[in-house]
Structures are given as structure tokens and as C-alpha cells.
Amino acid sequence: RLVRNARIAIGGHGAALTNMIFAPPDATVIELYALQKQAFFKSVCDVLKIAHRFLEGAPVAGQIPSDPNARFDNVDYTIDIQAALAAVRSIVG
Numbered sequence: 001r002l003v004r005n006a007r008i009a010i011g012g013h014g015a016a017l018t019n020m021i022f023a024p025p026d027a028t029v030i031e032l033y034a035l036q037k038q039a040f041f042k043s044v045c046d047v048l049k050i051a052h053r054f055l056e057g058a059p060v061a062g063q064i065p066s067d068p069n070a071r072f073d074n075v076d077y078t079i080d081i082q083a084a085l086a087a088v089r090s091i092v093g
Helices: 015-023 040-048 082-091
Strands: 008-012 028-034 051-059
Touching: 008 015, 008 082, 015 028, 015 082, 028 040, 028 082, 040 051, 051 082
Parallel strands: 008 028, 028 051
Antiparallel strands: none
């Protein structure tokens, strides 16, 4: 029900974003990530005709994987609150 009635859904890249399938067509998904964008959820939004934006976070010190095969989506990161607020303001006007 929360997603079905949401105008904006903000969440970290991960399985919980699959709830966007319940979002209304005028919703916007803001996907948080660090280091590497992954196009999967944007592609889903494109098919569902839901707006999608990426918002990049900064990895927590010592979290950048040194292994080139490491999963970048598993690092801890922080999001600049001003950037997040600006993204929301640009959607709601």
C-alpha cells in the first residue's frame, strides 16, 4: 500500500526496490548506489513507465573493494542529504 500511494520512492539498490512494480505511473524512483550504477531497476522503471533517477553515495572509508571481482553494491555508503533534498525538490517542484 505504501508504494502504491507513493509519489517518490527512495531506496538503496537492492531487492526491496522490486516493490516499484506497485508504484503508480506518476511515481519517481530514486535509486541510491555507491561506486557503480546498475541498470536493472532503471530498465524495470522504463518498462513500467515510472521515472527513475540515480543518486550516488560516497563509500565509507575502507569500504572500497580492492578485488576487481568484488560486488560494489555491497559497500556501506553515505548520501549527501542536500543532494537528496535537491532531487526530491526537483520532482515535487
